[in-house]
Amino acid sequence: MTEELADMPLDEEFSPEDEASPETVPVPSALVGHLSETAVLLDVDGTLLDFAPTPREVWVPPGLAKTLGRLLERTNGALALVSGRSVNDLDLIFAPDVFPAVGGHGAEMRLDPHGDGDGAHALQLDKELKRRLAAIARLSPGILLEDKGYSLALHYRLAPHAERAIYEAVSLIRADLPDAPIEVLPGKQVCEIKLAGFTKATGVRELMKHPPFKGRKPFFIGDDVTDETVFAIMPELEGLAFSVGRRAKGVAGHFDAPSDVREFLAHLLDDEREIAAP
Known part of the structure; x- marks a missing residue:
């Protein structure tokens, strides 16, 4: 030092x-x-x-x-x-x-x-949007859902094989709601969706x-x-x-x-x- x-x-x-x-x-x-x-x-x-x-x-x-x-x-x-x-x-x-x-x-x-x-x-995520995002956890056992209020996180440390499917599902929701003010944060075996800003x-x-x-x-x-x-x-x-x-x-x-x-x-x-x- x-x-x-x-x-x-x-x-x-x-x-x-x-x-x-x-x-x-x-x-x-x-x-x-x-x-x-x-x-x-x-x-x-x-x-x-x-x-x-x-x-x-x-x-x-x-x-x-x-x-x-x-x-x-x-x-x-x-x-x-x-x-x-x-x-x-x-x-x-x-x-x-x-x-x-x-x-x-x-x-x-x-x-x-x-x-x-x-x-x-920050404002809370829209309830309907959160419901749709939360449903992604059903894609595979081992995907853990974490609701932080301001954001929603999908952890796949116990289901690493589900990574691609998770991000594809999030992309479909974003395409369906192009005006939704959200951002996707890729992390270490987690996909987090939060409000922009x-x-x-x-x-x-x-x-x-x-x-x-x-x-x-x-x-x-x-x-x-x-x-x-x-x-x-x-x-x-x-x-x-x-x-x-x-x-x-x-x-x-x-x-x-x-x-x-x-x-x-x-x-x-x-x-x-x-x-x-x-």
Whole structure:
């Protein structure tokens, strides 16, 4: 962790199967010279938490909540979870701990972990549209339906053979309803359909307008296609992006797995303690 941030090359996009790709990119401590001047923005599934067979089976490894709580304190509240999950779902996963959050791919925002939601609140998906999309889950056993209100997700981790059929069925519905203001988000063994007009990037932009995030230099860690909108806006916020499991285009580096991200976050606290020591 001695490499200077300014000298750190940007990663290029690559295929996960690229055998010549290097191991985890070391993250320089210069990235976070002072946590009091930094905003820590973190995706959850596939970034902080390892994937599980179903979304409800994810679990918070020992020590992670404590690390996040200490980072929240050291940044004076400028740590936020940025997730496709709803804020309520995040609270259930991390209970009894609560954190500032951008939820539902930018549909929700909560600045105060002990307060109500703030900022943007997207409309709910139309009930009839949701009913038609939900029927796609009947295509095969193992397709799991997740209704997030603002979006609907079809998980096929337990039915990978159904991927093509799912996307074809969604395409047919979109063709039948060409004026429906919806977007399709392909993810890691999930097809998510949400209302247009908001993304994780719009949520992060709004978040960074408010104290204690305002005026800080953010860094964001994410793993999925839906996180790429946030990767893209980090330069305009004078921040940096890091990807997990792959080297996404335009990021400053990558981590191999969520366990590496958790270790890095713990080291941030150790590094700052060493700097502060007499």
